[in-house]
Amino acid sequence: MSGARILTIARLELTQRLRSVGWYVLLGIFMVLLLGITALSFLVFSSNDLPGAGVFSIIVNFVLLLVVLVSPTLSGNAINGDRDAATLAPIQVTAATTGDIMLGKLLAAVATGCAFLLIALPFLAVGIFGGGVTPGMFFVSLLVLLLEIVVVAAMGVGLSGLIARPLFSIAATYLVVAALVIGTLIAFGLGGAAVRTPVTHYERGWDESGEPICDSWEEYTFEQPRYDYVWGFLAANPFVVLADATPTEFDVDGYPRDMFGQITYGVRMAQKAPGSERWDICDGGYDSQPSPEEQMRDTVPSWFVGLGIQLVIAGGLFAGGWSRTRTPARRLPPGTRIA
Amino acid sequence: MSGVVAQGVKRSFGSVDAVVDATFHAMPGRITGLVGPNGAGKTTLLLMLASLLAPDAGRISIDGVDPVEDPAAVRRMLGWMPDALGAWPSLTARESIVTTGRLHDMSMTGARARADELLALVGLADHAASPARVLSRGQKQKLGLARALVHRPSVLLLDEPASGLDPEARVQLRILLRDLAAQGTTILISSHVLSELEEVVDDTVFLVAGSVVAGAAAPATRTYRVRLAAPDAPAAVADALGMPRELVGVDRGDALLVVADEAAAVAALRALVNAGLPVLEYAPAQSALEASFLALRHPDQPAGPPAPPAAPQEGGAA
Numbered sequence: 001m002s003g004a005r006i007l008t009i010a011r012l013e014l015t016q017r018l019r020s021v022g023w024y025v026l027l028g029i030f031m032v033l034l035l036g037i038t039a040l041s042f043l044v045f046s047s048n049d050l051p052g053a054g055v056f057s058i059i060v061n062f063v064l065l066l067v068v069l070v071s072p073t074l075s076g077n078a079i080n081g082d083r084d085a086a087t088l089a090p091i092q093v094t095a096a097t098t099g100d101i102m103l104g105k106l107l108a109a110v111a112t113g114c115a116f117l118l119i120a121l122p123f124l125a126v127g128i129f130g131g132g133v134t135p136g137m138f139f140v141s142l143l144v145l146l147l148e149i150v151v152v153a154a155m156g157v158g159l160s161g162l163i164a165r166p167l168f169s170i171a172a173t174y175l176v177v178a179a180l181v182i183g184t185l186i187a188f189g190l191g192g193a194a195v196r197t198p199v200t201h202y203e204r205g206w207d208e209s210g211e212p213i214c215d216s217w218e219e220y221t222f223e224q225p226r227y228d229y230v231w232g233f234l235a236a237n238p239f240v241v242l243a244d245a246t247p248t249e250f251d252v253d254g255y256p257r258d259m260f261g262q263i264t265y266g267v268r269m270a271q272k273a274p275g276s277e278r279w280d281i282c283d284g285g286y287d288s289q290p291s292p293e294e295q296m297r298d299t300v301p302s303w304f305v306g307l308g309i310q311l312v313i314a315g316g317l318f319a320g321g322w323s324r325t326r327t328p329a330r331r332l333p334p335g336t337r338i339a
Numbered sequence: 340m341s342g343v344v345a346q347g348v349k350r351s352f353g354s355v356d357a358v359v360d361a362t363f364h365a366m367p368g369r370i371t372g373l374v375g376p377n378g379a380g381k382t383t384l385l386l387m388l389a390s391l392l393a394p395d396a397g398r399i400s401i402d403g404v405d406p407v408e409d410p411a412a413v414r415r416m417l418g419w420m421p422d423a424l425g426a427w428p429s430l431t432a433r434e435s436i437v438t439t440g441r442l443h444d445m446s447m448t449g450a451r452a453r454a455d456e457l458l459a460l461v462g463l464a465d466h467a468a469s470p471a472r473v474l475s476r477g478q479k480q481k482l483g484l485a486r487a488l489v490h491r492p493s494v495l496l497l498d499e500p501a502s503g504l505d506p507e508a509r510v511q512l513r514i515l516l517r518d519l520a521a522q523g524t525t526i527l528i529s530s531h532v533l534s535e536l537e538e539v540v541d542d543t544v545f546l547v548a549g550s551v552v553a554g555a556a557a558p559a560t561r562t563y564r565v566r567l568a569a570p571d572a573p574a575a576v577a578d579a580l581g582m583p584r585e586l587v588g589v590d591r592g593d594a595l596l597v598v599a600d601e602a603a604a605v606a607a608l609r610a611l612v613n614a615g616l617p618v619l620e621y622a623p624a625q626s627a628l629e630a631s632f633l634a635l636r637h638p639d640q641p642a643g644p645p646a647p648p649a650a651p652q653e654g655g656a657a
Binding site: 002004005008009012015016019020082085086087088089090091092093094095096097327328329330332 | 352386387389390391392393406407410411414415417419421423425426427428429430434438439441442443444486490
């Protein structure tokens with residue numbers, strides 16, 4: 001394995017991409033969208049004393065959305081597309097090893113994902129200028145975003161080595177990414193709603209004349225979904241990983257300042273089992289609600305588990321693609337033409 | 340052993356046996372032609388020699404190194420030009436060669452210098468800055484050859500190198516290959532254009548249905564084309580040789596004469612000249628390689644174009 005050869009292969013990929021007009025059109029559209037998103041974000045967080053954090057978080061999430069939507073197309077045919085164009089074998093007969101080829105392709109796919117981040121940089125700067133972006137939030141969110149770019153790129157390159165036809169490997173990459181982005185949400189939503197437990201509501205209210213009834217409890221029971229059993233599914237969601245890993249900043253009332261914190265809060269609340277509810281007029285109505293900051297104190301972070309699962313999937317697919325691309329080839333994927 | 344050696348090489352894809360038993364030795368300093376019908380396994384065999392495909396059985400040695408055991412070492416001395424070389428469409432010819440050189444661990448300056456050298460050598464200097472997408476098929480072939488030569492390989496594997504080349508480029512290719520062979524390069528060429536291959540190869544390996552078969556000599560009985568600087572060549576030839584006219588074939592005004600062996604061919608020519616016929620051309624109607632190839636495929640049929648039914652043995656004696 002050699003750094004120079006890996007860079008040569010990555011550059012070869014990128015040069016070809018940079019010379020196609022469509023690529024610039026895509027980046028141009030992305031830029032226009034970012035402009036709109038930044039403007040809207042400022043309106044959304046205008047009531048906040050430090051709106052910049054919210055704007056920043058929305059832009060980072062939007063970049064991740066774009067990576068998830070576009071990256072599979074760019075990386076999902078890295079190997080088999082070259083094989084189809086008969087440009088893979090001429091590289092394989094050079095000193096470039098399978099590792100050089102795989103890592104070079106991965107590097108090119110990651111660099112392409114980073115191009116979206118690069119375009120977003122001025123907008124992120126505007127967000128930082130708006131105030132509220134802490135160094136921890138800045139570095140952690142961008143680092144996790146980078147890792148997510150690597151994960152999606154590795155899945156695409158791996159599947160393009162495992163599956164013979166580019167069309168199928170791109171579709172497969174989309175399905176794996178969709179399983180993480182949408183599948184986890186579906187599993188969470190359906191799973192939680194399918195498993196329900198009875199929850200009892202206790203109430204001391206008023207009688208007809210408007211006097212509090214303090215000597216007896218009224219109680220009724222209803223079913224609550226058990227999201228606390230299935231919240232783990234959400235851990236593997238890229239957006240949840242990004243939000244959960246980023247340190248949450250709270251405002252003076254204990255509410256999250258940005259979108260990362262809001263997503264994290266939602267996921268953390270799902271960890272809590274539904275308990276009995278109490279509405280007691282003799283004791284000031286509902287139990288006073290603690291602030292999100294207080295509620296999140298006894299919940300656990302999950303981003304490292306989710307990221308770990310993603311890295312295992314991406315690593316497995318990448319290793320599989322690697323071993324299928326080895327030469328001299330013993331077994332070929334069905335329908336493969338080697339040169 | 341130097342050169343390219345294959346011993347009992349076998350490779351199948353599922354139930355299809357692409358190469359059954361390939362055994363041959365292509366020697367350094369010589370050009371070896373790999374000849375076989377479509378689907379005989381030539382490309383599969385070349386892929387195995389090029390270290391891209393592992394044989395199911397048998398051994399391959401490229402200048403003494405087994406490509407399965409040490410592909411990296413083999414690739415350092417091997418130049419491979421596939422029949423359909425994918426060119427990176429948006430890279431220029433020069434960039435393509437430089438990239439290939441860089442992948443062979445050449446320095447940037449070294450790769451650039453070598454690229455200019457090769458562009459001139461294969462006759463692509465005028466198109467150095469053209470993207471590969473706009474190159475013609477022949478120009479792409481030249482680019483493929485240049486890429487195969489970038490690291491000065493000691494073994495060259497060429498799959499249909501002349502396809503798409505114009506006559507001048509073919510002559511240049513032949514000179515270039517002879518030059519490389521003279522410098523000690525082992526060259527293995529697979530091609531369908533046998534008449535052309537015959538002009539350049541020293542040795543021939545016949546691959547039929549996945550097996551290397553004995554390089555049969557061209558059958559003794561061959562058809563000669565006789566062209567006269569006079570009208571009605573067949574009749575004149577028949578009369579000069581004292582043969583019945585129906586035994587001499589006709590092709591585009593020339594006489595086709597079937598002779599039993601080389602001695603008979605010499606005797607017939609002498610007879611024609613002695614008879615005062617203005618002989619302009621007297622040559623086998625078919626290249627020796629083509630004749631032996633067809634003899635290999637259809638051992639029962641006589642080789643050659645439409646010819647008289649019986650071999651006029653007496654023709655030589657006349």
